[in-house]
Amino acid sequence: MLYFIIALTTFASYFILVPELFKYYWPEQIESKYWFQILSLQVMHIVVYIIVNGSYGIIYYLNHPFFEQFKIEKKPWPWHSDKKEWIQLRNETFKNFAINLIIGTLLAMTFGIAGVKYRFDRESLPDLWEMIPQFLFCIIIEDVGFYWSHRLLHIPSLYKYHKQHHQYSVTISISAEYSTAIEYLLSNLLPFIIGPRLLGEKLHLVTLLIWIGIRVYKTLSAHSGYAFPWEIFQYIPFLAFSEFHSYHHSHNDGNFGSFFVFWDYLFGTSNNYYQQKLKDNYGILNIYNPLKSKVK
Ligand SMILES: [Zn+2]
Numbered sequence: 416m417l418y419f420i421i422a423l424t425t426f427a428s429y430f431i432l433v434p435e436l437f438k439y440y441w442p443e444q445i446e447s448k449y450w451f452q453i454l455s456l457q458v459m460h461i462v463v464y465i466i467v468n469g470s471y472g473i474i475y476y477l478n479h480p481f482f483e484q485f486k487i488e489k490k491p492w493p494w495h496s497d498k499k500e501w502i503q504l505r506n507e508t509f510k511n512f513a514i515n516l517i518i519g520t521l522l523a524m525t526f527g528i529a530g531v532k533y534r535f536d537r538e539s540l541p542d543l544w545e546m547i548p549q550f551l552f553c554i555i556i557e558d559v560g561f562y563w564s565h566r567l568l569h570i571p572s573l574y575k576y577h578k579q580h581h582q583y584s585v586t587i588s589i590s591a592e593y594s595t596a597i598e599y600l601l602s603n604l605l606p607f608i609i610g611p612r613l614l615g616e617k618l619h620l621v622t623l624l625i626w627i628g629i630r631v632y633k634t635l636s637a638h639s640g641y642a643f644p645w646e647i648f649q650y651i652p653f654l655a656f657s658e659f660h661s662y663h664h665s666h667n668d669g670n671f672g673s674f675f676v677f678w679d680y681l682f683g684t685s686n687n688y689y690q691q692k693l694k695d696n697y698g699i700l701n702i703y704n705p706l707k708s709k710v711k
Pocket residue numbers: 565569577581663
């Protein structure tokens with residue numbers, strides 16, 4: 416119960432505090448809307464990336480039994496398996512992130528903002544009632560796009576563009592965006608930006624920035640390697656949380672979705688995962704949320 420309250424409080428505070436911060440600091444006048452959009456999108460991405468990865472980094476470093484009890488995989492963390500290999504992979508991952516930022520900037524300069532008129536003004540800063548349905552819309556679009564593009568990348572002839580991401584069989588938060596340029600564009604950026612583009616001027620730039628935060632945090636959490644009970648994703652029914660994606664990496668099989676388990680369930684791509692959970696003595700309710708229904 417305590418964990419659930421913490422989960423709910425942190426979740427609610429993101430949606431209350433961050434919009435308030437934007438409201439407070441949003442400029443009266445924006446000189447160059449074009450560059451303001453591009454820069455703010457990238458800054459938001461980098462800030463969330465640093466804060467979330469930094470927090471997980473401290474937890475990995477502490478290696479404390481309290482946190483380690485929530486580790487999903489039995490296999491050791493990458494830095495415990497082969498130190499030299501790990502340092503190489505870590506450096507590659509950060510280098511890859513920098514390259515992906517350039518790809519993200521290029522896409523933002525073209526498809527991301529070209530021909531779309533997001534709202535900018537202080538007067539029409541969005542409230543929660545405007546933002547929530549727009550987030551849901553963006554999440555649904557992203558989820559469909561991610562499921563199918565990810566599934567496509569697992570076709571043998573296309574797997575070469577996705578293999579890099581699977582170098583991490585035990586995932587850690589920084590592995591989330593470790594991908595080839597083609598995968599990053601097809602599976603990460605496009606499903607993310609199509610929703611906002613469709614909303615166009617109905618969407619305020621602030622909503623788009625908060626949407627970046629949601630998307631980046633969701634993927635970093637999914638790759639964290641932990642199933643922390645104080646993370647809200649553990650409690651939302653039908654949500655594909657970290658354990659779901661961790662299975663995808665450790666078994667390289669099914670569980671293609673990013674936000675929800677619907678598509679995988681509907682098309683049978685999560686059957687092996689649920690079968691495995693049943694074998695491990697997890698209750699049938701695990702269709703919705705495996706760890707919560709654990710019966711031992
Ligand atoms: Zn995959």
